[in-house]
Every structure is written in C-alpha cells, then in structure tokens.
Amino acid sequence: MAKLSRRNFLIATGWVAGGVTVLYAMRNRALTVAPTIIFPNSASGITWVQIRPDGKCMMYFSRMEMGQNSNTGLAQIVAEELNINIEDIEGVTPSTSDVPPIAVTAGSMSMTAFSHPTAAAAAMLRETLRARAATKLNKSVDLILDAPGGFTTAENQQLVYADLVDDTPAMIEFDESKPLPALYTFDKTRAKKQVGRATRPLDMQKLITGAPVYAADVPMDGVLYGRAIKPPVRNARIDTLDTSGVEGVKGLIKLVREDEFVGVVCKTPSAVDAAMDQINVTWKLEQPINDDEIAKIIDVDARMAEGDLEHIFEETDHRKDADWHIDLRFDVQNQSHAMQEPRAAIARFNPSTAAHRLEIWTGTQDPWAMKRLAALDTGLDEDEVVVYPQRMGGGFGGREHYEVEMDAVRLARVVKRPVKVQWVRADEFMCSRSRPASAHRIRLAADEKGNLSDWWHGYVTGHIVLARERLPGWLLPLMRLGEDIGTVRGAVTPYAAPHHRVEFSDVDLPIDLGVWRSLNAGPAVFARESAVDELALQLGRDPVDYKIEQMAGNHPRLQACLERVRELAEKRPLPKGKGYGRGYACGIYEHRCNVAASADVFVDEKTQTIKVTHMCCVEDVGLAVNPDQLRAQMESNIAWSVGMALMEKYEIGDDTIQSSNFDNYTIPRMADMPSVDTDIIDQPGLPPAGAGEVALIAGPGAIANAIRQATGYRALSLPISYDDIKTGKKA
Amino acid sequence: MRLKVNGDMRDVAEDWQDENLLVVLREHLGLVGSRFSCGIGQCGACVVHVDGEPVSSCLVPVSDIENKEVLTVESLADADGTLHPLQQAWLDENVPQCGYCQSGQLMQALSLLQRNPNPNDADIDTAMSGHLCRCGTYDRIRKAIKRAALTMQEAS
Numbered sequence: 107m108a109k110l111s112r113r114n115f116l117i118a119t120g121w122v123a124g125g126v127t128v129l130y131a132m133r134n135r136a137l138t139v140a141p142t143i144i145f146p147n148s149a150s151g152i153t154w155v156q157i158r159p160d161g162k163c164m165m166y167f168s169r170m171e172m173g174q175n176s177n178t179g180l181a182q183i184v185a186e187e188l189n190i191n192i193e194d195i196e197g198v199t200p201s202t203s204d205v206p207p208i209a210v211t212a213g214s215m216s217m218t219a220f221s222h223p224t225a226a227a228a229a230m231l232r233e234t235l236r237a238r239a240a241t242k243l244n245k246s247v248d249l250i251l252d253a254p255g256g257f258t259t260a261e262n263q264q265l266v267y268a269d270l271v272d273d274t275p276a277m278i279e280f281d282e283s284k285p286l287p288a289l290y291t292f293d294k295t296r297a298k299k300q301v302g303r304a305t306r307p308l309d310m311q312k313l314i315t316g317a318p319v320y321a322a323d324v325p326m327d328g329v330l331y332g333r334a335i336k337p338p339v340r341n342a343r344i345d346t347l348d349t350s351g352v353e354g355v356k357g358l359i360k361l362v363r364e365d366e367f368v369g370v371v372c373k374t375p376s377a378v379d380a381a382m383d384q385i386n387v388t389w390k391l392e393q394p395i396n397d398d399e400i401a402k403i404i405d406v407d408a409r410m411a412e413g414d415l416e417h418i419f420e421e422t423d424h425r426k427d428a429d430w431h432i433d434l435r436f437d438v439q440n441q442s443h444a445m446q447e448p449r450a451a452i453a454r455f456n457p458s459t460a461a462h463r464l465e466i467w468t469g470t471q472d473p474w475a476m477k478r479l480a481a482l483d484t485g486l487d488e489d490e491v492v493v494y495p496q497r498m499g500g501g502f503g504g505r506e507h508y509e510v511e512m513d514a515v516r517l518a519r520v521v522k523r524p525v526k527v528q529w530v531r532a533d534e535f536m537c538s539r540s541r542p543a544s545a546h547r548i549r550l551a552a553d554e555k556g557n558l559s560d561w562w563h564g565y566v567t568g569h570i571v572l573a574r575e576r577l578p579g580w581l582l583p584l585m586r587l588g589e590d591i592g593t594v595r596g597a598v599t600p601y602a603a604p605h606h607r608v609e610f611s612d613v614d615l616p617i618d619l620g621v622w623r624s625l626n627a628g629p630a631v632f633a634r635e636s637a638v639d640e641l642a643l644q645l646g647r648d649p650v651d652y653k654i655e656q657m658a659g660n661h662p663r664l665q666a667c668l669e670r671v672r673e674l675a676e677k678r679p680l681p682k683g684k685g686y687g688r689g690y691a692c693g694i695y696e697h698r699c700n701v702a703a704s705a706d707v708f709v710d711e712k713t714q715t716i717k718v719t720h721m722c723c724v725e726d727v728g729l730a731v732n733p734d735q736l737r738a739q740m741e742s743n744i745a746w747s748v749g750m751a752l753m754e755k756y757e758i759g760d761d762t763i764q765s766s767n768f769d770n771y772t773i774p775r776m777a778d779m780p781s782v783d784t785d786i787i788d789q790p791g792l793p794p795a796g797a798g799e800v801a802l803i804a805g806p807g808a809i810a811n812a813i814r815q816a817t818g819y820r821a822l823s824l825p826i827s828y829d830d831i832k833t834g835k836k837a
Numbered sequence: 838m839r840l841k842v843n844g845d846m847r848d849v850a851e852d853w854q855d856e857n858l859l860v861v862l863r864e865h866l867g868l869v870g871s872r873f874s875c876g877i878g879q880c881g882a883c884v885v886h887v888d889g890e891p892v893s894s895c896l897v898p899v900s901d902i903e904n905k906e907v908l909t910v911e912s913l914a915d916a917d918g919t920l921h922p923l924q925q926a927w928l929d930e931n932v933p934q935c936g937y938c939q940s941g942q943l944m945q946a947l948s949l950l951q952r953n954p955n956p957n958d959a960d961i962d963t964a965m966s967g968h969l970c971r972c973g974t975y976d977r978i979r980k981a982i983k984r985a986a987l988t989m990q991e992a993s
Binding site: 172173174175304306307309310311312313314315316317318319320322323325331357373374375376444445446447448497498499500501502528530531734735738741742743744745746767768769773774775776777779780781782 | 852853855856857860863864867868869870871872873874875876877879880882909910911913914920924927928931932933934935936937938939940943961962963965966968969970971972973974975976977978979
C-alpha cells in the first residue's frame with residue numbers, strides 16, 4: 107500500500123472511478139504492536155469524501171460501528187457542508203486495504219477527533235466544485251451561491267454537482283499551510299439543516315430485518331468451524347493437557363496444537379462443542395486468582411499508611427492532618443463488558459496469486475491492528491493481509507485485541523479452508539479484560555462557613571490502558587513510567603478546595619484488565635459524588651445546592667447540567683412514604699463532556715429489593731450533531747449505571763474466572779430499566795465531544811445518593827444489595 | 838429431513854440434523870437474522886416462533902422441529918419490503934444501538950401483541966424479561982411496542 111502513490115492507490119482500490127475526492131495526508135505510520143493511534147486532527151490522519159460522476163456523494167466511514175452511530179454524525183457533517191441530505195450519502199466501511207490506517211475506535215473520541223477534519227474535507231470539496239462552477243459559468247467565485255445539491259447564481263443559473271464532475275479522477279490534497287474554507291458545521295450563526303437534526307442512524311433498517319451485518323453472518327463457501335481453549339489469564343501456561351477423547355468426535359477435521367494454542371476444526375458447530383468438551387486442561391498460574399488476593403493488592407488504606415501513592419496527580423497546599431468531616435473508603439467491583447455478541451471471526455488463506463494471502467472478517471475496534479498482528483503471527487507481509495471490518499454487537503472497549511481473529515487465522519492456516527470461530531459465552535467472560543476493581547479513600551474537610559477547605563482522594567486500581575498483556579512485555583515498563591491514561595480518567599474534581607491532593611497507584615492484578623466503558627472515571631466519580639453528597643448532608647445542606655456552590659463558578663456548563671437535571675427530576679414528584687429517595691450526581695468526562703443525572707429509587711422492605719424507578723440525565727458535550735443519538739447514548743449509560751450500582755460483579759475464585767454466562771453475571775433486564783428523561787444543552791459554537799461513555803460517570807453516584815435519601819444508608823461498596831442496606835455494609 | 842421455515846419447505850442435509858435449530862437456520866439455511874449469544878436460553882437473541890410460540894432456537898434440537906412451522910425475523914416484512922408495524926415502530930423510535938439482540942426482541946414483542954393487543958408497561962416488562970439488551974434500549978423498546986400496538990389496533 108505504501109508503495110503506491112496516493113493517486114494510484116485511490117485508483118487501485120477502485121474507490122475513484124472519476125469525480126472528485128478529498129484526501130487527508132497520512133504522515134505517521136503505526137507501531138505494529140500498539141493500538142492504532144493515527145488521529146486525523148492535525149499532522150496525521152485521513153478522511154475521505156467523494157462526489158462521483160453521477161453527482162452522488164460517497165464517504166468512507168472512518169469509525170467502527172458498534173451502536174454508537176458516530177458515522178451517522180460524521181455523515182451529517184458532510185451533508186451540512188455539501189448542502190445535501192444525509193440520506194443522499196452512501197457510506198462504505200473500508201477494508202484495511204482501502205485506506206491507510208485510521209485510529210482505533212475508542213474512548214469516546216470519534217466526534218472529538220473526526221468531526222473537524224471531516225467538515226474540512228467536505229468543505230474543501232464544496233469549494234473546489236464552486237470554483238469549477240465559476241469557470242463553467244464564467245463568473246467570479248463569489249457570485250456562485252450555495253443551493254441544495256449544488257450551486258446557483260443571482261440570475262438563477264442552477265448547477266448540480268453532477269454537472270461539475272466528470273470521469274477523470276481528481277483529488278484535492280489537504281494542505282495545512284493554506285487557510286480552511288468556511289466550515290458550516292461550526293458556524294454558530296448558521297441555521298443548520300443537517301447538523302443538529304435527529305437523524306435516523308444509517309444501518310437501522312438492516313438491524314430490524316435480520317440482514318447480515320455481524321462477522322458470523324458473512325456467507326462463506328466451504329467454511330469449517332473451530333474454537334480454541336482459553337486460559338483464565340493470558341500469562342498462564344498449560345500445566346496438563348489431555349486431548350485423547352477428541353479424535354473420536356464425529357465431524358472432527360483437525361486437532362491443532364501450537365505451543366499454548368490448542369484448538370479444533372470440525373464440520374459443524376455441534377461437533378466443535380463436542381470436541382472442545384473432550385479437551386481437559388489445567389493451567390499453571392503466576393499468581394492465585396481470588397478476591398482476597400485482589401482486595402490485598404488494592405487496599406488503599408494499607409498503601410496510604412506506607413506513604414505517598416505512586417502518582418501525585420494534583421496537589422496544592424495539601425494538609426495531611428486537617429479536621430476531616432468525611433473520611434470514607436469506597437470499593438468498586440471488577441466488571442465485564444458482556445456485550446451481546448460473543449466475538450466471532452472468519453479467516454481464509456488464498457493462493458499466492460490472490461490479491462491477499464489472508465482475509466479476515468471480524469468485528470473489531472481496531473482493524474488495522476488486527477492486520478498488523480495477523481501478519482506478525484503468520485509471517486506474511488502486512489500487504490498480504492486484509493481485514494474486512496464488520497459491525498460489532500457491542501464493543502464497550504473490549505474489542506481491541508487480536509484474539510478471536512488469532513483463533514480463526516491459526517486454525518484456517520492448518521486446515522487450508524476458511525474457518526469460522528464463534529466464541530461461546532464462557533469464552534467471552536473468560537477472555538474479558540475486565541474493568542479493574544478499585545479502592546478509594548476520600549477525606550474532605552470544610553471551613554467554618556461550610557466551604558470545602560481540604561480535598562484528599564487517594565485510590566488504587568489495576569492498570570487499564572497499560573494493563574499486562576495489552577502491550578508487549580518489553581514496552582510495558584517504559585510506558586508505565588508515564589501515567590496510564592485509563593487510571594487517571596475521572597481523577598480531576600470540579601469542586602474547589604484550597605488544600606488539595608489527588609494521588610493514586612496503578613497496579614497489576616491477578617486477572618487480565620483493560621478498557622471498559624468510561625475507564626476509571628465511573629468508579630472515581632461514583633466515590634467522589636458519594637463523598638460530597640455525604641458532606642453536604644452532614645452540613646445540613648441540600649446536596650445539589652452545595653455542589654453548585656463548591657464549583658465556585660469554575661464550571662458553568664456542569665453547573666447548568668446539574669440545575670437542568672434538577673428541574674427535570676422535579677417535574678415528577680417522588681412518591682411519599684418509606685423507601686423512596688432521589689439522588690443526584692454530576693461530573694466532567696475528559697475535560698469536555700459535562701453530565702448530571704438524577705435517580706429515583708424505591709427500596710422495598712416487603713420484597714427486599716432496590717428498584718430504580720426513574721432517572722433523568724442532562725449532557726452538554728458541545729455541538730449536538732445528532733440529538734437523538736446523544737439521547738440514546740445517555741439511555742444506554744443509564745442502563746449501565748443500574749448494572750454497575752446494583753447488579754454486576756465479575757466473579758473470580760478458585761484460580762479461575764467464575765462468571766461464565768448471564769446466569770452468574772447479571773446485567774439489567776427490561777424490568778430493571780427505569781424510565782428515562784433526557785435533555786441536551788447544545789453548544790453550537792463548541793466542537794462536538796463524544797457521548798458514548800459520559801453518563802456512566804454520573805449514574806451510579808445518583809443511584810447511591812438516592813439510596814442514602816431513601817434509607818440513610820451510605821453505600822461504600824458496589825454493587826449495592828438490599829442486604830448491604832439492612833446490615834449497613836462497609837467497604 | 839424437512840423444515841417449514843417462513844412458509845417455505847426447506848431440506849436439512851444429513852450432516853446438519855444433529856444441530857440445534859439456531860445453527861441450522863444460520864449456517865445451513867442462510868437465515869442469519871436470529872443470533873447466538875448465551876447458548877443457555879438466558880438472553881433471547883435467538884428467539885424464533887415454532888408453531889406460533891416463541892422459543893430459544895439455540896436450545897432446540899432441529900430434529901424436534903420436523904413438521905413444525907418456524908417463523909424468523911426475516912418473515913416479518915412483506916415480500917415487497919413493506920415493514921411489519923412492529924418493525925416500523927422500531928424504526929420510528931430508533932430503537933437499535935448495536936442491534937444484536939433486536940431480532941429476538943422483535944419476535945418476542947410479536948408474540949406479546951398476538952396475545953395482548955394493548956399491553957401496559959408491566960405487561961411488557963414481564964413478557965420481555967427473557968431478553969437482554971446490553972446497550973440498554975429497553976425504554977425505547979417499551980415505547981416501540983406501545984406504538985406498534987396502536988398502529989395494529991387502528992389497522993384492525
């Protein structure tokens with residue numbers, strides 16, 4: 107790919123049959139082993155928009171789709187810039203051979219990092235076409251006016267885009283040294299037609315008609331079925347292995363063993379199940395796997411007693427010996443992604459005459475990493491491998507690694523036939539790189555007027571972005587000299603205190619860890635919002651009023667969210683009587699995304715249950731490109747908040763992962779889902795920020811604070827059960 | 838062995854007769870709208886109708902289905918592409934996010950409306966309790982079912 111000039115590259119991939127294409131220069135090459143981190147925001151990155159000879163707009167979707175629908179938002183931006191309807195855009199998810207590498211889809215970065223380059227690309231395309239119109243009409247460019255799907259003039263000389271492109275391919279290359287054309291998307295004075303419209307996501311029709319969209323749906327002639335054994339942790343080694351029963355399984359094609367990799371290929375899925383049942387393996391662990399071990403490692407109090415934690419994140423005139431009003435320990439559980447689609451991949455090896463020796467169909471957040479890693483795994487050149495990304499049935503941070511793809515590739519290589527690997531639910535839980543458990547010590551003091559004087563938040567959590575087995579062993583110690591961007595997320599407090607310290611240690615845990623929706627921000631903000639709520643109650647203050655005061659005017663957008671969510675919540679009176687309570691929480695995610703949530707709960711003595719009956723959520727994440735999808739993300743995060751606060755716990759013990767299916771890892775069902783009211787504070791003058799994981803920082807705290815109002819019980823440990831309330835469980 | 842699926846008689850080749858219904862639908866007959874998720878009947882992603890009753894197709898040996906009538910999500914829309922009122926309501930409420938569970942949700946919702954043309958929230962929560970949606974589209978599903986109920990009542 108790199109050998110081709112960009113123009114030839116475009117033609118070779120069949121993308122350009124003519125028309126005009128915008129191409130952002132891609133100046134960095136990705137590391138083979140690390141996640142793909144090429145963002146198109148400044149010197150590096152790409153985005154593609156094209157007007158074809160028939161005048162039709164096509165765009166390559168730069169984001170991997172898992173329900174967040176950011177490509178729809180980006181298409182709205184293109185439509186706004188080109189004065190067309192989003193319905194007139196044809197979107198194509200590129201294979202890894204169609205375009206140079208694009209950054210991993212993660213961290214709610216899609217709108218933040220891609221909206222501006224996408225708008226710029228489309229605007230450059232528009233202005234190039236405007237110049238052509240001017241030439242064609244023999245007029246100066248400033249007399250060429252925008253019109254739907256093209257241009258017009260004061261004399262009503264209409265030109266549509268199809269009139270301005272022909273069969274000769276043309277390409278505009280982005281030049282940073284030249285000023286950008288006007289970007290309609292970010293012009294707050296402009297009455298927008300596409301941006302800000304509650305547009306239906308582009309794939310919706312396929313999802314309700316059962317069309318093939320996921321990796322396992324891809325039709326494949328002559329496909330065989332396979333699976334491989336999974337260790338409880340990735341650094342485990344096989345201790346004993348007995349495969350003697352496998353050979354007798356009807357439908358077996360091949361038992362494959364390559365070092366620690368043991369898998370089977372069979373004619374049908376049930377034969378795979380039968381063959382896998384005949385593999386008996388025990389694992390050699392480097393460290394015991396149980397809750398006590400984790401509790402010991404993350405014991406924040408023991409570590410703080412020894413001195414400073416590993417990273418002092420923020421510090422101003424810190425006092426260790428203030429007169430603490432609040433001195434609370436919060437413990438947050440391990441959690442698993444539990445996306446609805448267990449991962450699946452299909453791999454096919456081709457003869458050397460084919461365009462690609464190895465083809466992989468998979469749903470992944472990082473297709474270019476899959477391509478690099480499959481090349482590394484097989485010894486093929488990167489150019490010989492292609493990944494066709496498919497829709498993911500949920501991602502939530504859990505699908506960035508070469509895992510199910512590896513199973514399919516290794517098995518297909520041995521049997522020389524295409525192999526489909528469909529993980530079963532137990533594989534999905536076993537291989538979950540879970541959100542690490544964390545322990546937080548929060549100490550708060552107030553002055554004589556009740557204002558915060560001292561803030562001290564110390565926490566210990568597992569590594570997230572720099573977790574073991576996420577990066578190669580040689581790279582990890584170097585990377586860990588810096589901060590783990592996952593474990594610091596959520597550490598910044600919006601509340602002002604003259605004496606202030608936030609410190610933390612990030613550590614290895616005995617289980618594999620990774621990126622889970624909102625990373626450390628969910629746990630950290632739950633702890634913080636609980637602690638400040640408790641302080642307000644101790645001081646006899648209304649928690650919402652108190653929080654707004656303690657923001658000291660520094661965070662007007664967050665304050666507005668909190669005020670708006672209170673208005674929204676108060677529209678629906680809380681039932682009178684024992685067991686009802688309403689709580690609030692708020693936070694700023696990644697410095698850009700402001701959120702506040704309320705929760706109404708009913709703690710029912712009779713049924714001994716905690717029910718979240720209603721929640722409200724308000725976000726200000728800058729420009730709201732697609733308000734409906736912003737609301738959808740809030741609703742989704744509300745569901746996850748209920749799971750995190752009341753239900754989910756990734757169970758480990760006896761040196762293995764105990765959670766294996768939805769009967770022992772419970773996630774919210776319909777009856778657990780509160781009704782939800784949402785609102786958006788739109789900021790037409792601010793760039794859009796992501797919303798995929800924002801509300802999950804506020805939801806759990808709102809629920810815990812509602813339980814405090816309903817029962818007087820301050821939850822110190824997640825998930826909260828009715829028994830915890832009854833027994834007054836501590837951290 | 839033959840199956841009646843979405844009104845058509847389909848042959849099941851010998852190699853596939855020991856599989857469960859879901860595998861046969863997806864891998865042998867190419868009807869991939871029903872999805873595999875938990876394998877133990879806990880999530881509802883694979884729900885289809887067998888003789889008019891919703892069942893988890895991952896739990897049913899295909900050999901039990903001979904001579905029975907199977908309906909999958911692919912049967913909901915008319916041949917000309919006109920959507921079933923439930924599908925239209927799903928669209929109007931923009932229900933799906935990742936989408937993986939939605940075929941099963943639709944088939945269960947269809948069964949609910951066949952039994953109870955005017956369900957309230959509690960009826961819906963009970964009927965849909967076997968269906969997981971990790972994206973949390975539950976509140977929109979409630980709204981979509983009520984919307985479809987209205988449309989279907991007006992039409993009848």
